[in-house]
Amino acid sequence: MAASSDYVTLISSDEFSFIVQRSSACISPAVKRMLDPSNGFLEAKTNTVRFDNINGMVLEKVCEYFYYSEKNENARDVTDLDFPTEMCLELLMAADYLDI
């Protein structure tokens, strides 16, 4: 039953967990694949994804982006999401990894 829960848990490398809507998290094709029951990953069974290469601060921003992106799906002239410049490169790596 757990597989159909509306929320999933994302855990950062430093053990912060973020509980986010499944629909939002699945904006990332990578997360979507991990959570797809038909692929039979452990993630899909436990509804939990661990990111050993993404720390808490970056993952928080990523989650923010998930919601921001879902909210603005059909909007035009969207204002850009703001984030601290220091985080930029880490965030870029994470974004590339998650394909978002």
Add this chain to the structure above:
Amino acid sequence: MSARRGGNTIRGPRSALTDFLAANNISAQQIRDDYQRRRQSAADGGDAGEGPSNQAAEQNEDEALAVAAQAEEDEMKTKKRKRSEKDAIDNIKKAKSAKTSKVDAKKAAKKKARKADPDLDESEDEDYEVDYKKAKPAPGQFEHCDICNKRFTVTPYSKEGPDGGLLCTPCGKELTKDMKKEQKAQQPRSVGRKRRKVESERLDGVATGGAKTLVQLCLQRVAQHHDDVEELGDLPPKLLERLSEIFSKKRVMKSKTLPLFLRPDLDSVVVHDAAYLEEDDYHQIFAVVPNIKKLVLSNTCQMKDKSMDYMLERCHELRHISMYAANLVSEEMWYRLFREAGSKLEVIKLKWLDAAFEDEAVREMVNCCPNLERLKLKLCRRLGQDSVDYIAQLPALKHLSLQIGREVSNDTLVNLIEQRGPHLETLSLEKFLDADDTVLEAIHDHCTHLAKLRLSENDTCTDAAFAALFTAWANPPLSFADFNSTRDVDNNNPTGPEDEPIGLASAGFTALMAHSGPSLKHLDIASCRFIELSAFIDVFNGAQSYPALEYINLSFCNRVDTSVVAGIFKSCPSLKRVVAFGCFDVQDVVVPGGIALIGVPRAQDAIEQFGVGIGVEEAIGRMVEVGG
């Protein structure tokens, strides 16, 4: 009243106007005296009705104005104009109107407030307060600064503080600075600029509705702070290349930023604008990245023989060389490049070579690079027909793009296609103005593996030849077709020959879509002016589907109208962009979600229209409503 603070003069009570005039360096007494003097000198002597009053303090506002007005009248009569007087009068008038309008505005605001809250009962006091104001000291007098409380001399430029008092010069400067900053922060970026930016991004294909991707946002931020970035870390090459593109576009690819893109573990260096790079920078590239396989240097106008020499010395793995505008490289160095690195080279792209690089260099290339699979030679001024003959001997060639300025005979082209055609996957012939039907025939007969075909800017090939090319062609469907600007050019006969259309026209276009429709992704038929409306309607009829088609450019196909665009929306499920500059019959288009329509002239609020989440059916439905 606050005379002690105001200065060292002793003054009696005075009206608000007198205070104001004094503050602006205007003396009512002086105006009056001047007036008197003028009257006397005019020697009218007629009306002495208005006796001069020495009690300036009791002069009220209206009287002063009346005097001023009359003064003006008299002035007109006597034609003795004194600039200072006129200024004074203007000042009075301005001040009055400004004051009354201010008061009016305040009153109106209060009225509003009162309406909103009828219990408020302090309005009269407030009215009085508005009219009564502490006198400001005149320029030249001393005042205590409202902020730092220092004593200073008042000037006409002294700024007013937040509480109404005057400020000393340093505080005043500080205040204006702050205010400017605040205004800048508050002011939303001008709408026009923002919209331009948005449109520009759409034309670039960056933004396609919805939020930008996080990668895009981050790359944008990195580019914005290019000066502060010290290292990019282990970014994957794909992102690195993208970033390099953005840096090039922003023209910040310089000696300082170049090292960001150099890592010993990389096997490619892509710099799309190397115009700022000098000898040392080139040396750095080849020193840091010796295992380089793919080298892209555009606008590499400062690359010299020495740098090339160092490259040949250091880098032995080169597979892909792409250089634009390397005009300082000598003929001998090109020879050396091909001799020493040629055997491994698979891709060569050279553009904009004016000074060196002749047909003989091409021969050397052909002799030395047996593994060459992809070749692009464009805008190299010294190349001509012989080059094409040499290229025809390249054994492994799969992708060929040529644009040659000098005349190339049809026999040469046909020979090229006969020789290389059977293995070619890409054939791009730009601006071969005299290529005729025999070339198309050769393509039909010899090319069987083409996925990309471009034949642009030509006014010789006939529509019938195009139709024949795509009829019963052994080649699988193309995924990329570009036949832009194949049309007759004759100012005396703008509609072209009636019976035998020149260029890709109705029959050719229909045949093309019938042949390549199933896998066509990119279609460019810009300026194919003789394609009739009926052909467009037949091709994009809604029933026939083109499942892969993502991009269509039908600019300046002037027969295209709204129904064609609607038909395109219906027939192409994967469509992303339609470019339709100069299609004046396209009007009132409602664009379905996920599609960008660019360049429709009468789009009301933007160059480009972009679908906002409505389906194709709904969009067409709305269009019918609007159109009907």
